[in-house]
Amino acid sequence: MTRRPPLVPGLPLLGVGHKLLGDPESQLRKWHKRYGPIFQFQAAHFNYVCMAGPDANEFVNGDGKAYFSAREFWSSFAREIGSPNTITALDGEPHRQLRSELKPAFSRSVVESGIGEVLDLTRASLAGYRPGDGLPMVQIGQKLASNIVGTLMMDTIPTDEELESLFEYASTLTVWLSVLRLPRAILWLKGPRFRRARQVTNDLMDRVFAQALTGKSGRKLLLQTFREAQAKFPELVTDGDVRSVGFLSFFAGIDTLGQTITFMLWELLRNPDTLARIQAEVDQVFGQHDGCPLADAIRTDMPLCRAAFMETLRLHPTGFGIVRSAACAFEFAGCRVDKGQDIVVYTTVCHRMAEYFPDPERFDIDRYMEPRFEERQRGVYAPFGRGPHKCLGAGWAELQAILMLAGILYHYDLALPDKMVNAMKIMRTTPTLGNDFRLHLAGRRR
Secondary structure (H helix, E strand, C coil), X not given: CCECCCECCCEXXXXXXXXXXXXXXXXXXXXXXXXXXEEEEEECCEEEXXXXXXXXXXXXXXXXXXXXXXXXXXXXXXHHCCCCCCHHHCCHHHHHHHHHHHHHHHCHHHHHCCHHHHHHHHHHHCCCCCCCCEECHHHHHHHHHHHHHHHHHHCCCCCHHHHHHHHHHHHHHHHHHHHCCCCHHHHHHCCHHHHHHHHHHHHHHHHHHHHHHCCCCCCCCHHHHHHHHHHHCCCCCCHHHHHXXXXXXXXXXXXXXXXXXXXXXXXXXXCHHHHHHHHHHHHHHHHHCCCCCCHHHHHHHCHHHHHHHHHHHHHCCCCCCEEEEECCCEEECCEEECCCCEEEEECCHHHHCCCCCCCCCCCCHHHHCCCCCHHHXXXXXXXCCCCCCCXXXXXXXXXXXXXXXXXXXXXXXXECCHHHCCCCCEECCCEECCCCCCEEEEEECC
């Protein structure tokens, strides 16, 4: 007979929900240290089983991958945006089929085909600021990411109002419908600001759709990939799925990359020796290629920039875990998990464990160099999730982040104000340093 996972004690009715409000990642890390690779906790009306550690990551990615379902978490969100078969809400063979069709559109090669455009957009992102100006880096990063994603995938760049509305709308849906699992009818209680955000977002999706249909873009757009998938699997890809093609791509790609470039710059400015090494690498490679290196040069000659990206995601993953439900009953680490059980797989718990990453709080890009290669340990490094739903755009994100970082460092000198050295990371839909976080533009290099 297997046992149920150990239960974290909590308050009547509330459980331990109040402990998860501010910094859920560190709280789960403490419980993992105390209770082991599997435990359960009550948070208000939810009961979650948490699985964490290298064995959990390997289980989700291997023998147990068929035991986890994403449908329960994302289905209400998907219905609200009119995309019943959005890829985040599919499981099993339908998910595999659609993922296979969409994979080329989210690959690294798409960014490689537009390196010059990405670097031009990166340089332009700070061109309007003067030396001494404060830089609202979260907003700048999100706007830059939206310009890149919009250019390479949609042939449509959102306006500032559209971007703000998209985040307002998507964040509300994520919290209310996915995290809290409230009925969609609850959205009627939201005020005019939410309704305005929903309308502006829907208008943006219509604009993306109409622009793609003009055929004026010189590249294959994401909408075309979805329409080809619809022709191949008409029962799987609905008209609503095609129409809302830009929604998740904008929201997921823009917020995560916008936050990541901010964390990268923050960590490098707090570690000037590391910044100097990366600055030298960027200057050398970019200088050899007239400011626009080819894809091969970025892949082979810029290992430090890649390591900075990887170390940033170790310390500041945009998603520290995945939420699933049990598609069937199964056993893990000697414990029974029942069918329908809500599950949190804390995929990044090892990122700050000294047995895998010595001196884990230290920003150290040499972890990813020979002979250390700490990220290659079994099941310990998972910034893009694990299992069938592992981030489809991981290669895209890596190259785009490297280009954003290198483009900024090649053209601008930045400074970190004293009051921002110990800025606090806060949790929204993704971890962030917040809209009040500022760097200073110290000067222009070119």
